[in-house]
Amino acid sequence: MTGAARGIGASTVDHLARDGWAVLAVDACAGPDAAPYAQPDAADLDAVAAPHAEVEAVVADVRDRSALDAAVARALERWGRLDAVVACAGIVGGGRPLWETDEAELDLLWDVDAKGVWHTAAATVPALLAGPDPSGARFVAVASAAGTHGLFRMAAYNAVKHAVVGIVRGLAADLVGTGVTAVAVSPGSTDTAMLRATAELYDATTDDLAAHQLLRRPLRPEEVAATLVFCCSREAAVLNGSVVSADGGFQA
Ligand SMILES: NC(=O)c1ccc[n+]([C@@H]2O[C@H](COP(=O)([O-])OP(=O)(O)OC[C@H]3O[C@@H](n4cnc5c(N)ncnc54)[C@H](O)[C@@H]3O)[C@@H](O)[C@H]2O)c1
Numbered sequence: 001m002t003g004a005a006r007g008i009g010a011s012t013v014d015h016l017a018r019d020g021w022a023v024l025a026v027d028a029c030a031g032p033d034a035a036p037y038a039q040p041d042a043a044d045l046d047a048v049a050a051p052h053a054e055v056e057a058v059v060a061d062v063r064d065r066s067a068l069d070a071a072v073a074r075a076l077e078r079w080g081r082l083d084a085v086v087a088c089a090g091i092v093g094g095g096r097p098l099w100e101t102d103e104a105e106l107d108l109l110w111d112v113d114a115k116g117v118w119h120t121a122a123a124t125v126p127a128l129l130a131g132p133d134p135s136g137a138r139f140v141a142v143a144s145a146a147g148t149h150g151l152f153r154m155a156a157y158n159a160v161k162h163a164v165v166g167i168v169r170g171l172a173a174d175l176v177g178t179g180v181t182a183v184a185v186s187p188g189s190t191d192t193a194m195l196r197a198t199a200e201l202y203d204a205t206t207d208d209l210a211a212h213q214l215l216r217r218p219l220r221p222e223e224v225a226a227t228l229v230f231c232c233s234r235e236a237a238v239l240n241g242s243v244v245s246a247d248g249g250f251q252a
Contacts, residue, residue, distance in 0.1 A: 002026045002062050002120055003089030005040035007192035008142065010048045011225035012086060017052035019229060021084075024075040025049050026068075028061040028089065036093055036108075037197040062089045062116030068123035075127075082127040084232035087120040088142040092194050095201035098155035106156040114163040117141045121171055121182075128180045135179030140231040141168050143184040148243060149252040153202070161186075165243055172241035181240035183231050188247025191218040214249025 001016070003009035004025035013025045025048055030039035042059055049057040058074060060067035075082055090113045093105045121139060128137040146154055147161035168184040175182060189195055189209040195218060199206045210218040227246040230236055 001086045001088065002060075002116070003087075003142070004048055004057075005029055005045040006048075007194060008187065008190060008221045008224050008228070009086070009088040010044075011221035012088065012228045013048050013055060014051075015222065015225045015229045016232065017055050021232075022054035022079050023052070023056075024058055024071055024078075025055050026058050026060050026062075026071050026089075029059045030061075036091070036105075037200075038193070039091075040193075062087070062119055063111050065119045065123060068119055072123050072127050081131045082124060083131060083133070083136060084138040084140065085120065085124040085128065086140045086142070086228055086232065087117045088228070089116055089120075090142065090144075090194070092154075092157055092198050092201075094151075094154035094157050094198070096153055101155050106159065109156045109160045110163075113157070113160040114167070117164050117167050121167065125171070125175075125180065129178055133179075135237075136234045137180040138232050138236060139168075139171060139175075139180065139182040140228055141182070141184050142228070143168075143186045143243065145186055145188050145245070145247050145250040145252075147184065147186050148245075149250065151252065168243075169241055175240075181237050183236065183239045183241070184243045185224070185228055185231055186243055186245050186247060187219065187224045188213045188215075188245075188250040189218050190221055190224050192221055210248075212251055213247055214251065217248075219246070219248055 005027035031041045032038040049055040143164040144161040172182040
């Protein structure tokens with residue numbers, strides 16, 4: 001599980017652990033001074049792992065393929081198998097139209113949100129394929145409503161989340177015949193630090209953002225986590241290659 005230190009990722013770790021999964025909880029833990037907005041630190045990640053005997057915290061940046069390889073090796077060393085992967089790590093940027101957006105913003109979001117999912121798949125899929133039961137193994141990537149819609153003043157985020165959907169579709173095609181499946185889950189506005197950072201970009205409130213979804217309220221992280229946990233299950237094979245909308249009825 002990447003992006004495990006807070007928000008949707010932390011909630012998913014908690015739900016998986018309560019369901020009896022052993023979880024390697026991975027996060028960059030870049031800390032409060034990280035750009036472009038404050039990130040959690042190692043103490044936050046440890047607090048996610050602490051309540052559960054079978055959750056282990058590992059600090060690793062999804063931009064660092066070798067760190068992810070080491071994380072997979074650690075999971076295999078401790079538990080002997082890898083059955084599901086959730087690529088949840090991500091950051092947001094935006095606030096300006098495409099033609100006024102710094103190339104540096106696109107590069108950062110590409111490296112974390114798109115290439116981070118690519119690296120996570122490259123590092124983990126061989127272990128899913130080598131497991132005792134590949135037909136029950138799942139790769140789950142967190143995309144966004146911005147992965148299928150064009151959200152105004154989020155050009156780079158739109159681009160990289162569409163790329164996440166492309167990575168999942170291509171991966172699912174590569175996995176034909178193996179039993180392992182791949183799916184993207186696209187949350188709507190969910191009450192996390194990222195949503196609060198997004199609202200600041202627009203000089204808006206999180207309720208303003210949530211007004212775009214038919215539920216007319218921000219989703220709770222645990223609501224999105226429940227969908228992600230289902231996507232890790234054997235029954236979720238039917239979702240292979242698809243984009244699951246966990247967005248409360250998002251309307252662009
Ligand atoms: N909150 C929303 O409204 C919303 C909507 C759609 C999609 N999403 C997606 O859901 C995922 C989780 O978002 P969230 O709202 O919980 O955000 P969040 O900021 O609360 O949590 C994101 C986590 O990812 C980690 N992370 C960031 N960069 C990383 C890196 N390079 N390597 C490893 N870990 C890194 C952070 O440390 C943090 O713990 C993201 O992919 C995000 O794009 C969120």
